[in-house]
Amino acid sequence: MNSASEAQYREQPAKRLRNAAIRRTGSSAFMTLLGKECLELLRSFKLVWVPIVFVVLGIMQPLLSYFMPVLIEKAGNMPEGTVIEMPPPVGSQVLADTLSQFGLMGLLILALAFMGIVSGERNSGASALVLVKPVSHTSYLLSKWVSMMILTWGSLLLGYAAAWYYTWLLIDFVDVGPFMLSYVLFGLWFTFVLTATLLFSTFLRSAAGAAFSSLGVAVLLSMLAGLMPKYMGWSPGALSGLAYQAVTSEVLLPLNSVSWWSIATAVIGIAVLLMGSVVLLKRAPAHD
Amino acid sequence: MTELLQVKGLTKSFGSVHAVKSIDFSIQEGRCVALLGPNGAGKTTTIRMLTGLLAPTSGEVRFHSLARGEDHRSLIGYLPQTPAFHNGMSGMEYVVYSGRLCGLSASDARKRAMELLERVGLASAAKRRVGGYSGGMKQRLGLAQALVHHPKLLVMDEPVSALDPLGRREVLRLLQELKSETTVLFSTHVLHDAEELCDDVVIIRDGEVALQGSLAAIRNEHRRPVIELKLEDAPHAINWAQSFLQKSRTDELRYSWLSEAELQGNRLYMTASHMDVARQGLMEELTEHKVPFSRLEVGYSSLEDLFMKVVSG
Ligand SMILES: Nc1ncnc2c1ncn2[C@@H]1O[C@H](COP(=O)(O)OP(=O)(O)OP(=O)(O)O)[C@@H](O)[C@H]1O
Protein backbone atom coordinates (compact mmCIF):
# COMPACT_ATOMS: atom_id res chain seq x y z
CA MET A 1 0.00 0.00 0.00
CA ASN A 2 1.54 3.34 -0.93
CA SER A 3 1.28 6.26 1.43
CA ALA A 4 -1.35 8.16 -0.53
CA SER A 5 -3.86 5.35 -0.53
CA GLU A 6 -3.01 4.60 3.08
CA ALA A 7 -3.92 8.15 4.04
CA GLN A 8 -7.09 7.82 2.05
CA TYR A 9 -7.84 4.59 3.85
CA ARG A 10 -7.39 6.20 7.23
CA GLU A 11 -9.55 9.11 6.23
CA GLN A 12 -12.44 6.83 5.39
CA PRO A 13 -13.97 6.24 8.85
CA ALA A 14 -13.82 9.94 9.70
CA LYS A 15 -15.47 10.78 6.44
CA ARG A 16 -18.13 8.16 6.98
CA LEU A 17 -18.88 9.53 10.44
CA ARG A 18 -19.13 13.03 9.09
CA ASN A 19 -21.45 11.93 6.31
CA ALA A 20 -23.65 10.17 8.83
CA ALA A 21 -23.77 13.35 10.90
CA ILE A 22 -24.77 15.32 7.84
CA ARG A 23 -27.50 12.81 7.06
CA ARG A 24 -28.82 13.03 10.59
CA THR A 25 -28.93 16.83 10.62
CA GLY A 26 -30.37 16.61 7.11
CA SER A 27 -33.43 14.65 8.15
CA SER A 28 -33.97 16.69 11.31
CA ALA A 29 -33.61 19.86 9.23
CA PHE A 30 -36.31 18.53 6.92
CA MET A 31 -38.67 17.90 9.82
CA THR A 32 -37.95 21.37 11.20
CA LEU A 33 -38.70 22.94 7.85
CA LEU A 34 -41.87 20.90 7.44
CA GLY A 35 -42.96 21.92 10.95
CA LYS A 36 -42.48 25.54 10.03
CA GLU A 37 -44.48 25.16 6.80
CA CYS A 38 -47.36 23.54 8.67
CA LEU A 39 -47.22 26.21 11.36
CA GLU A 40 -47.48 28.82 8.63
CA LEU A 41 -50.44 27.05 7.02
CA LEU A 42 -52.12 27.05 10.41
CA ARG A 43 -51.33 30.66 11.33
CA SER A 44 -52.44 31.95 7.94
CA PHE A 45 -55.67 29.94 8.45
CA LYS A 46 -55.17 28.15 5.13
CA LEU A 47 -55.36 24.91 7.07
CA VAL A 48 -58.87 25.96 8.04
CA TRP A 49 -60.49 27.73 5.16
CA VAL A 50 -59.25 25.62 2.26
CA PRO A 51 -60.80 22.42 3.67
CA ILE A 52 -63.97 24.37 4.45
CA VAL A 53 -64.22 25.57 0.86
CA PHE A 54 -63.77 21.99 -0.37
CA VAL A 55 -66.42 20.67 1.99
CA VAL A 56 -68.88 23.38 0.89
CA LEU A 57 -68.16 22.62 -2.77
CA GLY A 58 -68.58 18.93 -2.06
CA ILE A 59 -71.94 19.28 -0.32
CA MET A 60 -73.31 21.69 -2.88
CA GLN A 61 -73.37 19.24 -5.78
CA PRO A 62 -75.59 16.52 -4.23
CA LEU A 63 -77.84 19.17 -2.68
CA LEU A 64 -78.31 20.90 -6.02
CA SER A 65 -79.03 17.66 -7.84
CA TYR A 66 -81.52 16.62 -5.18
CA PHE A 67 -83.43 19.86 -5.10
CA MET A 68 -83.17 20.69 -8.79
CA PRO A 69 -86.66 19.42 -9.79
CA VAL A 70 -88.21 21.34 -6.89
CA LEU A 71 -86.27 24.46 -7.76
CA ILE A 72 -87.29 24.40 -11.38
CA GLU A 73 -90.91 23.84 -10.43
CA LYS A 74 -90.89 26.74 -7.99
CA ALA A 75 -88.97 29.19 -10.11
CA GLY A 76 -90.14 28.41 -13.62
CA ASN A 77 -93.18 30.19 -15.01
CA MET A 78 -94.33 27.03 -16.63
CA PRO A 79 -97.74 26.94 -18.27
CA GLU A 80 -100.32 25.06 -16.25
CA GLY A 81 -100.17 21.35 -16.63
CA THR A 82 -96.59 21.05 -17.88
CA VAL A 83 -95.03 17.88 -16.68
CA ILE A 84 -91.30 18.06 -16.20
CA GLU A 85 -89.66 14.83 -17.07
CA MET A 86 -86.27 14.73 -15.45
CA PRO A 87 -84.29 11.58 -15.14
CA PRO A 88 -83.69 10.90 -11.46
CA PRO A 89 -80.11 11.85 -10.52
CA VAL A 90 -77.56 9.05 -10.38
CA GLY A 91 -75.16 9.02 -7.45
CA SER A 92 -72.01 8.26 -9.42
CA GLN A 93 -72.81 11.06 -11.88
CA VAL A 94 -73.20 13.49 -8.99
CA LEU A 95 -69.76 12.52 -7.72
CA ALA A 96 -68.28 12.99 -11.18
CA ASP A 97 -69.85 16.47 -11.31
CA THR A 98 -68.38 17.18 -7.89
CA LEU A 99 -64.94 16.23 -9.15
CA SER A 100 -65.31 18.57 -12.09
CA GLN A 101 -66.23 21.35 -9.62
CA PHE A 102 -63.08 20.55 -7.64
CA GLY A 103 -61.12 20.60 -10.89
CA LEU A 104 -62.15 24.20 -11.51
CA MET A 105 -62.85 26.01 -8.24
CA GLY A 106 -60.80 23.75 -6.00
CA LEU A 107 -57.71 23.87 -8.14
CA LEU A 108 -58.01 27.65 -8.49
CA ILE A 109 -58.16 28.06 -4.73
CA LEU A 110 -55.23 25.75 -4.08
CA ALA A 111 -53.12 27.46 -6.74
CA LEU A 112 -53.93 30.83 -5.17
CA ALA A 113 -53.12 29.53 -1.70
CA PHE A 114 -49.69 28.28 -2.78
CA MET A 115 -48.69 30.77 -5.46
CA GLY A 116 -46.21 32.67 -3.28
CA ILE A 117 -44.83 29.70 -1.39
CA VAL A 118 -41.27 30.18 -2.69
CA SER A 119 -41.32 33.55 -4.42
CA GLY A 120 -42.61 35.29 -1.28
CA GLU A 121 -39.63 34.15 0.74
CA ARG A 122 -37.21 34.75 -2.08
CA ASN A 123 -38.41 38.29 -2.66
CA SER A 124 -38.31 39.21 1.01
CA GLY A 125 -34.94 37.55 1.59
CA ALA A 126 -36.25 35.15 4.24
CA SER A 127 -35.07 32.23 2.10
CA ALA A 128 -31.51 33.56 2.20
CA LEU A 129 -31.39 33.18 5.97
CA VAL A 130 -32.54 29.58 5.71
CA LEU A 131 -30.29 28.59 2.83
CA VAL A 132 -27.08 29.96 4.40
CA LYS A 133 -27.61 27.35 7.07
CA PRO A 134 -26.47 23.79 6.41
CA VAL A 135 -29.81 22.91 4.81
CA SER A 136 -30.04 21.28 1.41
CA HIS A 137 -32.02 23.01 -1.31
CA THR A 138 -33.88 19.74 -1.82
CA SER A 139 -35.04 19.64 1.83
CA TYR A 140 -36.14 23.24 1.60
CA LEU A 141 -38.32 22.64 -1.47
CA LEU A 142 -39.47 19.18 -0.46
CA SER A 143 -40.73 20.47 2.90
CA LYS A 144 -42.83 23.01 1.04
CA TRP A 145 -44.05 20.38 -1.38
CA VAL A 146 -45.02 17.97 1.38
CA SER A 147 -46.94 20.69 3.23
CA MET A 148 -48.76 21.50 -0.02
CA MET A 149 -49.62 17.86 -0.49
CA ILE A 150 -50.91 17.48 3.06
CA LEU A 151 -53.34 20.34 2.53
CA THR A 152 -54.25 19.26 -1.01
CA TRP A 153 -54.93 15.57 -0.39
CA GLY A 154 -56.55 16.34 2.96
CA SER A 155 -58.93 19.00 1.63
CA LEU A 156 -59.77 16.90 -1.39
CA LEU A 157 -60.53 13.90 0.79
CA LEU A 158 -62.72 15.91 3.18
CA GLY A 159 -64.65 17.62 0.38
CA TYR A 160 -65.05 14.46 -1.68
CA ALA A 161 -66.07 12.39 1.34
CA ALA A 162 -68.66 15.03 2.23
CA ALA A 163 -70.01 14.81 -1.31
CA TRP A 164 -70.08 11.01 -1.10
CA TYR A 165 -71.91 11.10 2.23
CA TYR A 166 -74.59 13.57 1.09
CA THR A 167 -75.00 11.66 -2.16
CA TRP A 168 -75.64 8.55 -0.11
CA LEU A 169 -78.14 10.36 2.12
CA LEU A 170 -80.03 12.10 -0.65
CA ILE A 171 -79.57 10.08 -3.80
CA ASP A 172 -77.97 6.69 -3.73
CA PHE A 173 -74.99 4.75 -2.50
CA VAL A 174 -71.74 4.73 -4.48
CA ASP A 175 -69.30 1.92 -3.89
CA VAL A 176 -66.17 2.73 -1.94
CA GLY A 177 -63.86 1.16 -4.57
CA PRO A 178 -64.71 3.51 -7.45
CA PHE A 179 -64.84 6.40 -5.00
CA MET A 180 -61.32 5.76 -3.70
CA LEU A 181 -59.88 5.09 -7.16
CA SER A 182 -61.30 8.34 -8.52
CA TYR A 183 -59.97 10.15 -5.43
CA VAL A 184 -56.45 8.89 -6.01
CA LEU A 185 -56.52 9.64 -9.74
CA PHE A 186 -57.83 13.14 -9.12
CA GLY A 187 -55.34 13.70 -6.31
CA LEU A 188 -52.54 12.76 -8.69
CA TRP A 189 -53.80 15.30 -11.18
CA PHE A 190 -53.87 18.00 -8.45
CA THR A 191 -50.37 16.99 -7.37
CA PHE A 192 -49.07 17.42 -10.89
CA VAL A 193 -50.60 20.87 -11.35
CA LEU A 194 -49.56 22.14 -7.91
CA THR A 195 -46.01 20.87 -8.37
CA ALA A 196 -46.01 23.04 -11.49
CA THR A 197 -47.17 25.93 -9.25
CA LEU A 198 -44.16 25.25 -7.00
CA LEU A 199 -41.81 25.32 -9.99
CA PHE A 200 -43.27 28.57 -11.32
CA SER A 201 -43.13 30.06 -7.84
CA THR A 202 -39.43 29.24 -7.74
CA PHE A 203 -38.53 31.04 -10.91
CA LEU A 204 -41.09 33.82 -11.27
CA ARG A 205 -40.96 36.82 -8.97
CA SER A 206 -44.69 37.36 -9.23
CA ALA A 207 -46.97 35.11 -7.21
CA ALA A 208 -49.97 35.70 -9.47
CA GLY A 209 -47.79 34.78 -12.42
CA ALA A 210 -47.04 31.44 -10.81
CA ALA A 211 -50.71 30.71 -10.11
CA PHE A 212 -51.90 31.54 -13.59
CA SER A 213 -49.03 29.89 -15.43
CA SER A 214 -49.69 26.59 -13.69
CA LEU A 215 -53.46 26.89 -14.16
CA GLY A 216 -52.76 27.67 -17.82
CA VAL A 217 -50.72 24.48 -18.09
CA ALA A 218 -53.57 22.55 -16.45
CA VAL A 219 -56.20 23.94 -18.81
CA LEU A 220 -54.01 23.33 -21.84
CA LEU A 221 -53.25 19.73 -20.89
CA SER A 222 -56.88 18.89 -20.09
CA MET A 223 -58.07 20.46 -23.34
CA LEU A 224 -55.53 18.59 -25.43
CA ALA A 225 -56.37 15.32 -23.74
CA GLY A 226 -60.09 15.99 -24.23
CA LEU A 227 -59.84 17.05 -27.86
CA MET A 228 -57.34 14.47 -29.01
CA PRO A 229 -57.69 11.46 -26.75
CA LYS A 230 -55.88 9.38 -29.36
CA TYR A 231 -52.74 11.48 -29.29
CA MET A 232 -52.77 12.91 -25.78
CA GLY A 233 -54.44 10.12 -23.85
CA TRP A 234 -51.11 9.24 -22.26
CA SER A 235 -50.56 12.74 -20.86
CA PRO A 236 -51.31 13.76 -17.24
CA GLY A 237 -54.13 15.89 -18.70
CA ALA A 238 -56.15 12.67 -19.20
CA LEU A 239 -56.15 11.95 -15.44
CA SER A 240 -59.23 14.02 -14.58
CA GLY A 241 -61.25 12.34 -17.34
CA LEU A 242 -60.02 9.01 -16.06
CA ALA A 243 -61.21 9.89 -12.57
CA TYR A 244 -64.73 10.70 -13.88
CA GLN A 245 -64.77 7.35 -15.67
CA ALA A 246 -63.55 5.57 -12.58
CA VAL A 247 -66.37 6.86 -10.42
CA THR A 248 -69.15 6.42 -12.99
CA SER A 249 -68.29 2.88 -14.04
CA GLU A 250 -70.22 0.05 -12.44
CA VAL A 251 -67.28 -2.07 -11.49
CA LEU A 252 -63.78 -1.05 -10.50
CA LEU A 253 -62.41 0.47 -13.69
CA PRO A 254 -59.87 -1.79 -15.32
CA LEU A 255 -57.08 0.59 -16.31
CA ASN A 256 -55.86 0.02 -19.84
CA SER A 257 -52.31 0.64 -20.94
CA VAL A 258 -52.95 4.22 -22.10
CA SER A 259 -54.36 5.05 -18.67
CA TRP A 260 -51.33 3.54 -17.03
CA TRP A 261 -49.21 5.72 -19.26
CA SER A 262 -51.00 8.86 -18.13
CA ILE A 263 -50.36 7.84 -14.51
CA ALA A 264 -46.72 7.12 -15.25
CA THR A 265 -46.16 10.38 -17.12
CA ALA A 266 -47.81 12.28 -14.27
CA VAL A 267 -45.48 10.68 -11.70
CA ILE A 268 -42.44 11.28 -13.88
CA GLY A 269 -43.64 14.82 -14.57
CA ILE A 270 -43.95 15.51 -10.83
CA ALA A 271 -40.41 14.26 -10.23
CA VAL A 272 -39.03 16.34 -13.09
CA LEU A 273 -40.85 19.47 -11.92
CA LEU A 274 -39.45 18.99 -8.41
CA MET A 275 -35.92 18.49 -9.66
CA GLY A 276 -36.29 21.49 -11.94
CA SER A 277 -37.34 23.61 -8.94
CA VAL A 278 -34.26 22.48 -7.00
CA VAL A 279 -31.95 23.37 -9.89
CA LEU A 280 -33.57 26.79 -10.27
CA LEU A 281 -33.37 27.46 -6.54
CA LYS A 282 -29.70 26.47 -6.43
CA ARG A 283 -28.91 28.93 -9.18
CA ALA A 284 -30.32 31.87 -7.18
CA PRO A 285 -31.32 31.13 -3.57
CA ALA A 286 -32.48 34.70 -2.98
CA HIS A 287 -33.15 37.95 -4.76
CA ASP A 288 -31.78 41.07 -3.14
CA MET B 1 -1.97 32.71 13.78
CA THR B 2 -3.67 30.38 11.33
CA GLU B 3 -5.55 31.34 8.24
CA LEU B 4 -9.27 30.61 8.33
CA LEU B 5 -10.14 31.26 4.74
CA GLN B 6 -8.74 32.58 1.54
CA VAL B 7 -10.55 34.38 -1.24
CA LYS B 8 -8.86 33.97 -4.60
CA GLY B 9 -9.72 35.83 -7.78
CA LEU B 10 -13.36 36.20 -6.78
CA THR B 11 -15.31 37.75 -9.64
CA LYS B 12 -18.97 38.47 -10.31
CA SER B 13 -20.58 39.99 -13.36
CA PHE B 14 -24.28 40.68 -13.77
CA GLY B 15 -24.53 40.86 -17.54
CA SER B 16 -22.37 43.82 -18.46
CA VAL B 17 -22.09 45.10 -14.87
CA HIS B 18 -18.83 43.96 -13.34
CA ALA B 19 -19.77 44.17 -9.68
CA VAL B 20 -16.67 42.41 -8.31
CA LYS B 21 -13.44 42.16 -10.27
CA SER B 22 -11.03 39.50 -9.11
CA ILE B 23 -10.77 40.19 -5.40
CA ASP B 24 -8.08 38.50 -3.29
CA PHE B 25 -7.84 38.55 0.47
CA SER B 26 -7.52 36.20 3.39
CA ILE B 27 -8.89 36.14 6.91
CA GLN B 28 -6.82 35.00 9.89
CA GLU B 29 -8.50 33.10 12.66
CA GLY B 30 -9.69 35.28 15.53
CA ARG B 31 -9.32 38.57 13.69
CA CYS B 32 -11.97 41.16 13.08
CA VAL B 33 -11.97 42.26 9.46
CA ALA B 34 -13.87 45.16 7.92
CA LEU B 35 -14.84 45.21 4.27
CA LEU B 36 -14.85 48.92 3.69
CA GLY B 37 -16.14 50.73 0.64
CA PRO B 38 -18.58 53.35 -0.61
CA ASN B 39 -22.09 52.54 -1.89
CA GLY B 40 -22.03 50.24 -4.88
CA ALA B 41 -18.44 49.15 -4.32
CA GLY B 42 -19.43 45.49 -4.33
CA LYS B 43 -19.48 44.73 -0.60
CA THR B 44 -22.83 42.93 -0.58
CA THR B 45 -21.95 41.00 -3.71
CA THR B 46 -18.65 39.84 -2.19
CA ILE B 47 -20.31 38.81 1.05
CA ARG B 48 -23.07 36.92 -0.72
CA MET B 49 -20.49 34.95 -2.66
CA LEU B 50 -18.64 34.23 0.58
CA THR B 51 -21.78 32.82 2.17
CA GLY B 52 -22.58 30.70 -0.87
CA LEU B 53 -25.81 32.55 -1.67
CA LEU B 54 -24.43 33.79 -4.97
CA ALA B 55 -22.37 31.69 -7.35
CA PRO B 56 -19.21 33.54 -8.39
CA THR B 57 -18.55 34.07 -12.10
CA SER B 58 -15.02 32.87 -11.36
CA GLY B 59 -12.63 32.50 -8.46
CA GLU B 60 -13.10 30.66 -5.20
CA VAL B 61 -13.52 30.93 -1.46
CA ARG B 62 -11.45 28.35 0.37
CA PHE B 63 -11.83 27.40 4.02
CA HIS B 64 -8.66 25.68 5.15
CA SER B 65 -10.35 23.36 7.64
CA LEU B 66 -12.51 21.85 4.90
CA ALA B 67 -11.80 19.70 1.89
CA ARG B 68 -12.20 21.40 -1.48
CA GLY B 69 -15.84 21.61 -2.45
CA GLU B 70 -17.14 20.66 1.00
CA ASP B 71 -20.15 22.58 2.28
CA HIS B 72 -18.89 25.46 4.41
CA ARG B 73 -22.26 26.79 5.49
CA SER B 74 -22.11 25.22 8.94
CA LEU B 75 -19.03 27.35 9.71
CA ILE B 76 -20.73 30.63 8.91
CA GLY B 77 -23.22 32.81 10.73
CA TYR B 78 -24.70 35.43 8.44
CA LEU B 79 -26.51 38.68 9.09
CA PRO B 80 -27.72 40.27 5.83
CA GLN B 81 -27.98 44.00 5.15
CA THR B 82 -31.75 43.93 5.64
CA PRO B 83 -32.62 40.68 7.41
CA ALA B 84 -36.05 39.18 6.66
CA PHE B 85 -37.65 36.44 8.73
CA HIS B 86 -40.81 34.39 8.68
CA ASN B 87 -43.07 37.10 10.02
CA GLY B 88 -45.63 34.76 11.55
CA MET B 89 -43.14 33.38 14.04
CA SER B 90 -42.16 34.89 17.36
CA GLY B 91 -38.56 35.92 17.99
CA MET B 92 -38.03 32.94 20.25
CA GLU B 93 -39.54 30.51 17.75
CA TYR B 94 -37.33 31.88 15.01
CA VAL B 95 -34.07 31.44 16.92
CA VAL B 96 -35.05 27.93 18.01
CA TYR B 97 -35.94 27.15 14.39
CA SER B 98 -32.54 28.46 13.25
CA GLY B 99 -30.79 26.33 15.83
CA ARG B 100 -32.69 23.22 14.76
CA LEU B 101 -31.76 23.91 11.12
CA CYS B 102 -28.10 23.98 12.19
CA GLY B 103 -28.47 20.54 13.79
CA LEU B 104 -28.99 21.48 17.44
CA SER B 105 -31.28 19.24 19.49
CA ALA B 106 -34.61 20.69 20.55
CA SER B 107 -33.54 21.32 24.14
CA ASP B 108 -30.12 22.73 23.16
CA ALA B 109 -31.80 25.02 20.66
CA ARG B 110 -34.19 26.36 23.29
CA LYS B 111 -31.43 26.93 25.81
CA ARG B 112 -29.22 28.67 23.28
CA ALA B 113 -32.10 30.79 21.97
CA MET B 114 -32.99 31.99 25.45
CA GLU B 115 -29.37 32.87 26.17
CA LEU B 116 -28.92 34.74 22.88
CA LEU B 117 -32.16 36.69 23.04
CA GLU B 118 -31.15 37.80 26.51
CA ARG B 119 -27.77 38.83 25.21
CA VAL B 120 -29.05 40.91 22.29
CA GLY B 121 -31.67 42.53 24.52
CA LEU B 122 -34.76 40.94 23.05
CA ALA B 123 -35.74 38.83 26.06
CA SER B 124 -38.82 40.89 26.77
CA ALA B 125 -39.95 40.80 23.13
CA ALA B 126 -39.16 37.11 22.61
CA LYS B 127 -42.80 36.07 22.48
CA ARG B 128 -43.90 38.80 20.07
CA ARG B 129 -44.32 38.15 16.37
CA VAL B 130 -41.28 39.09 14.29
CA GLY B 131 -43.54 40.91 11.82
CA GLY B 132 -44.13 43.56 14.48
CA TYR B 133 -40.45 44.14 15.29
CA SER B 134 -38.78 47.47 14.57
CA GLY B 135 -35.77 47.70 12.27
CA GLY B 136 -33.35 47.73 15.17
CA MET B 137 -35.01 44.73 16.79
CA LYS B 138 -34.81 42.81 13.51
CA GLN B 139 -31.13 43.61 13.30
CA ARG B 140 -30.59 42.19 16.79
CA LEU B 141 -32.71 39.13 16.07
CA GLY B 142 -30.62 38.66 12.94
CA LEU B 143 -27.52 38.68 15.10
CA ALA B 144 -29.03 36.14 17.49
CA GLN B 145 -29.95 33.69 14.72
CA ALA B 146 -26.50 34.09 13.15
CA LEU B 147 -24.79 33.11 16.40
CA VAL B 148 -27.00 30.19 17.30
CA HIS B 149 -24.60 27.43 16.21
CA HIS B 150 -21.35 29.04 17.47
CA PRO B 151 -20.10 29.84 13.97
CA LYS B 152 -16.38 29.97 13.29
CA LEU B 153 -16.93 33.04 11.13
CA LEU B 154 -19.56 35.69 11.72
CA VAL B 155 -20.37 37.56 8.51
CA MET B 156 -22.38 40.76 8.69
CA ASP B 157 -23.44 43.10 5.91
CA GLU B 158 -23.60 46.68 7.18
CA PRO B 159 -24.74 45.67 10.66
CA VAL B 160 -25.10 49.21 12.00
CA SER B 161 -25.88 51.35 8.95
CA ALA B 162 -29.64 51.28 9.40
CA LEU B 163 -29.64 51.99 13.13
CA ASP B 164 -30.13 55.20 15.09
CA PRO B 165 -27.17 56.43 17.18
CA LEU B 166 -28.38 54.62 20.27
CA GLY B 167 -28.99 51.29 18.55
CA ARG B 168 -25.68 51.72 16.82
CA ARG B 169 -23.83 52.07 20.14
CA GLU B 170 -25.65 49.05 21.44
CA VAL B 171 -24.76 46.80 18.51
CA LEU B 172 -21.17 48.06 18.39
CA ARG B 173 -20.81 47.17 22.06
CA LEU B 174 -22.12 43.67 21.30
CA LEU B 175 -19.71 43.26 18.43
CA GLN B 176 -16.88 44.39 20.65
CA GLU B 177 -17.71 41.43 22.88
CA LEU B 178 -18.25 38.99 20.05
CA LYS B 179 -14.97 39.64 18.33
CA SER B 180 -13.11 38.03 21.19
CA GLU B 181 -15.18 34.87 20.74
CA THR B 182 -15.08 34.29 17.02
CA THR B 183 -13.68 35.54 13.73
CA VAL B 184 -15.69 38.45 12.39
CA LEU B 185 -16.07 39.91 8.92
CA PHE B 186 -18.36 42.85 8.39
CA SER B 187 -18.91 45.40 5.69
CA THR B 188 -19.42 49.08 6.25
CA HIS B 189 -19.12 52.36 4.43
CA VAL B 190 -18.25 54.18 7.65
CA LEU B 191 -14.56 54.22 8.41
CA HIS B 192 -15.21 55.15 12.00
CA ASP B 193 -16.96 51.83 12.72
CA ALA B 194 -14.10 49.92 11.17
CA GLU B 195 -11.54 51.86 13.20
CA GLU B 196 -13.43 51.23 16.40
CA LEU B 197 -13.73 47.47 16.02
CA CYS B 198 -11.33 46.02 13.54
CA ASP B 199 -7.87 44.63 13.35
CA ASP B 200 -7.77 44.44 9.57
CA VAL B 201 -9.44 46.30 6.75
CA VAL B 202 -10.03 45.50 3.11
CA ILE B 203 -10.97 48.67 1.28
CA ILE B 204 -12.75 48.06 -2.00
CA ARG B 205 -13.73 50.45 -4.72
CA ASP B 206 -15.57 49.65 -7.94
CA GLY B 207 -15.28 45.95 -7.24
CA GLU B 208 -11.52 45.98 -6.73
CA VAL B 209 -9.36 45.88 -3.63
CA ALA B 210 -7.91 49.35 -3.29
CA LEU B 211 -5.98 48.76 -0.08
CA GLN B 212 -5.76 46.04 2.53
CA GLY B 213 -3.83 45.18 5.64
CA SER B 214 -3.94 45.59 9.38
CA LEU B 215 -5.23 48.94 10.56
CA ALA B 216 -2.05 49.61 12.52
CA ALA B 217 0.17 48.94 9.52
CA ILE B 218 -1.95 51.06 7.22
CA ARG B 219 -1.98 53.89 9.71
CA ASN B 220 1.80 53.85 9.95
CA GLU B 221 2.53 53.36 6.30
CA HIS B 222 0.21 56.01 4.95
CA ARG B 223 0.66 58.64 7.60
CA ARG B 224 1.64 61.91 5.97
CA PRO B 225 2.55 65.17 7.69
CA VAL B 226 -0.02 67.83 6.91
CA ILE B 227 0.13 71.53 7.53
CA GLU B 228 -2.92 73.66 7.81
CA LEU B 229 -2.43 77.40 7.41
CA LYS B 230 -5.27 79.77 8.18
CA LEU B 231 -4.84 83.16 6.56
CA GLU B 232 -6.17 86.57 7.50
CA ASP B 233 -8.98 87.82 5.30
CA ALA B 234 -6.65 90.22 3.54
CA PRO B 235 -6.32 90.38 -0.25
CA HIS B 236 -2.57 90.28 0.12
CA ALA B 237 -2.78 86.92 1.90
CA ILE B 238 -5.08 85.35 -0.67
CA ASN B 239 -2.94 86.62 -3.52
CA TRP B 240 0.11 85.08 -1.94
CA ALA B 241 -1.68 81.79 -1.46
CA GLN B 242 -2.67 81.69 -5.11
CA SER B 243 0.77 82.45 -6.38
CA PHE B 244 2.12 79.87 -3.93
CA LEU B 245 -0.18 77.25 -5.35
CA GLN B 246 0.92 78.25 -8.84
CA LYS B 247 4.52 77.93 -7.88
CA SER B 248 3.99 74.65 -6.12
CA ARG B 249 2.74 73.21 -9.37
CA THR B 250 5.47 74.55 -11.62
CA ASP B 251 8.59 75.04 -9.60
CA GLU B 252 9.15 71.44 -8.60
CA LEU B 253 12.66 71.89 -7.31
CA ARG B 254 12.09 74.56 -4.78
CA TYR B 255 8.97 73.02 -3.37
CA SER B 256 10.21 69.49 -3.35
CA TRP B 257 9.06 69.19 0.26
CA LEU B 258 5.50 69.69 -0.84
CA SER B 259 3.58 66.81 -2.31
CA GLU B 260 0.16 68.43 -2.48
CA ALA B 261 -1.46 71.76 -1.71
CA GLU B 262 -5.04 72.88 -1.73
CA LEU B 263 -6.77 76.17 -0.98
CA GLN B 264 -10.21 76.11 0.60
CA GLY B 265 -11.52 79.60 1.39
CA ASN B 266 -8.84 81.15 3.50
CA ARG B 267 -7.30 77.88 4.56
CA LEU B 268 -4.32 76.36 2.84
CA TYR B 269 -3.83 72.63 3.29
CA MET B 270 -0.42 71.23 2.49
CA THR B 271 0.68 67.63 2.52
CA ALA B 272 4.41 67.46 3.07
CA SER B 273 6.76 64.75 1.96
CA HIS B 274 9.23 65.50 4.68
CA MET B 275 8.21 67.31 7.83
CA ASP B 276 11.43 69.04 8.88
CA VAL B 277 12.20 70.40 5.44
CA ALA B 278 8.59 71.40 5.08
CA ARG B 279 8.54 73.37 8.29
CA GLN B 280 11.70 75.18 7.34
CA GLY B 281 10.59 75.88 3.80
CA LEU B 282 7.22 77.20 4.80
CA MET B 283 8.58 79.49 7.50
CA GLU B 284 10.99 81.04 5.01
CA GLU B 285 8.21 81.56 2.53
CA LEU B 286 5.96 83.16 5.12
CA THR B 287 8.55 85.62 6.42
CA GLU B 288 9.78 86.53 2.96
CA HIS B 289 6.29 87.54 1.82
CA LYS B 290 5.15 88.86 5.20
CA VAL B 291 2.07 86.68 4.96
CA PRO B 292 -0.57 87.58 7.54
CA PHE B 293 -1.80 84.30 8.98
CA SER B 294 -3.92 83.65 12.02
CA ARG B 295 -3.11 80.01 12.66
CA LEU B 296 -0.54 77.45 11.67
CA GLU B 297 -1.08 73.85 12.59
CA VAL B 298 1.16 70.90 11.96
CA GLY B 299 -0.19 67.39 12.26
CA TYR B 300 -0.61 64.06 10.54
CA SER B 301 -3.17 62.89 8.04
CA SER B 302 -5.94 60.80 9.54
CA LEU B 303 -7.18 57.46 8.26
CA GLU B 304 -10.27 59.33 7.15
CA ASP B 305 -8.18 61.42 4.75
CA LEU B 306 -6.59 58.27 3.39
CA PHE B 307 -9.95 56.55 3.04
CA MET B 308 -11.42 59.49 1.19
CA LYS B 309 -8.43 59.58 -1.11
CA VAL B 310 -8.54 55.87 -1.78
CA VAL B 311 -12.26 55.63 -2.47
CA SER B 312 -12.55 58.76 -4.53
CA GLY B 313 -9.66 57.63 -6.68
N1 LIG C 1 -28.58 41.33 -9.04
C1 LIG C 1 -27.89 42.32 -9.61
N2 LIG C 1 -28.06 42.59 -10.93
C2 LIG C 1 -27.36 43.57 -11.52
N3 LIG C 1 -26.47 44.36 -10.91
C3 LIG C 1 -26.23 44.16 -9.61
C4 LIG C 1 -26.94 43.13 -8.88
N4 LIG C 1 -26.51 43.15 -7.61
C5 LIG C 1 -25.59 44.14 -7.53
N5 LIG C 1 -25.42 44.75 -8.74
C6 LIG C 1 -24.48 45.86 -9.03
O1 LIG C 1 -23.23 45.52 -8.50
C7 LIG C 1 -22.61 46.65 -7.94
C8 LIG C 1 -22.20 46.36 -6.50
O2 LIG C 1 -23.35 46.18 -5.72
P1 LIG C 1 -23.31 45.81 -4.18
O3 LIG C 1 -24.70 45.65 -3.74
O4 LIG C 1 -22.37 44.69 -3.97
O5 LIG C 1 -22.70 47.13 -3.53
P2 LIG C 1 -22.47 47.51 -2.01
O6 LIG C 1 -21.03 47.77 -1.86
O7 LIG C 1 -23.07 46.47 -1.13
O8 LIG C 1 -23.28 48.85 -1.87
P3 LIG C 1 -24.16 49.43 -0.66
O9 LIG C 1 -23.23 50.13 0.25
O10 LIG C 1 -25.08 50.38 -1.35
O11 LIG C 1 -24.89 48.29 -0.02
C9 LIG C 1 -23.59 47.80 -8.06
O12 LIG C 1 -23.18 48.59 -9.16
C10 LIG C 1 -24.90 47.13 -8.34
O13 LIG C 1 -25.68 47.93 -9.19
Ligand SMILES: [Mg+2]
Ligand atom coordinates in the same frame (compact mmCIF):
# COMPACT_ATOMS: atom_id res chain seq x y z
MG1 LIG D 1 -24.59 46.41 0.28
